[in-house]
Amino acid sequence: MTTRDTGTEQLIKDTAKHVFFKEGRLHATTQDIADAAGVNRTLVNYYFRSKDALIKQVYEEGMDDLDNRLTQVMYSNLPFREKMENFIDLFMAESMEYPYQEAFLITEMNMNSNLHHKADMTEKVEYLSQQIQKEMDEGRLEKMNPIHFAMNMFSMMIYPLIMKPMYKQFYNLSDEEFTKLMLERKEITCKMLFGN
């Protein structure tokens, strides 16, 4: 069957990502998604067969996207610090668009540890660790297990975005004020990681 491509399949998938990754409504129904997309719910089944299948696709593409972002930066030929600055720029831009992407992936792993196949990032992750280790060996970074450097970086970039509703409430912030703070964090994160 040769498809006619009305864009509906993509629209549904994009809307699902919007609902899950951007709005953080992690237990949205297919009806919620169809409504948000402005299409008949049946189309979810027509294009994806089942809700699980849609979720699975969203999950895998979320994982692939994560993988790609890592790859894209890891293998560039820049000095480590610039490389990380680029990475933080790129990653924070995407995370501001889709703050709940990683949270969605984790929730899925926690709910359906069976359904999803494990991503093998060993090689990539090891390469990153080696680069971090080298910086430490050569005295440009505080010595510690390289995994902590990575954890620190991801934590400082993503967590405040996930916690947005709480920070807004506790600190009485408008959306604009919050966004401004997040933009400041690119530099702050970098400074923290490299000790200025």
Added chain:
Amino acid sequence: MTTRDTGTEQLIKDTAKHVFFKEGRLHATTQDIADAAGVNRTLVNYYFRSKDALIKQVYEEGMDDLDNRLTQVMYSNLPFREKMENFIDLFMAESMEYPYQEAFLITEMNMNSNLHHKADMTEKVEYLSQQIQKEMDEGRLEKMNPIHFAMNMFSMMIYPLIMKPMYKQFYNLSDEEFTKLMLERKEITCKMLFGN
């Protein structure tokens, strides 16, 4: 009706927290919770009337707990750094027990922004900001918007715990290795915050 206190009500609530806060199964059903507690599902309705009511209680107690942890530390009479060291100890211990507590709260806020009453932490949060500001004014901390200091601290403590399934997969870690890393993070977090 004078209650006989078989401990069942508490058991259900505790189990709900276990499932939501510890296992991160954010869309568990009442049946899931009843099974985990080893009780008949009907008891959820007997003691809590509805699933929503149970969720609401879990949410409010989660918020209260967060509030208490903040209070407990904010108003002690220690030098700022020691105060923060205590806080990190306390907070990380609880977060290792219940890594998804804040994620649950946020997801609830995103799903039912109406259902839950807003917590007013303004006073507490302002007091914390003032203390941070003072440290900056007196040159013991890098100058920045105090909210960033708080964000950095919470991020570095909590986010790696939430991402445990991913870190375990990417870095091929056992539970024991992961726990060891998390314990190391108490000191690392502190060092990062205070620039050693």
Added chain:
DNA sequence: TTAAAGTTTAACATTTTTGTCAAACAAAAA
């Protein structure tokens, strides 16, 4: 020991969510 009152259970009812199918519709090809 028996009556009263709270607790637990199983069967049933309702609601919500998901899935299926045939008919209506729209676009491309014959």
Added chain:
DNA sequence: TTTTTGTTTGACAAAAATGTTAAACTTTAA
């Protein structure tokens, strides 16, 4: 234009999740 084929829709069916009730059970106190 008509036919073909893929798309969309609404009605219906099935499954999953939640809620209700009456009866069984347990504990306490009369």
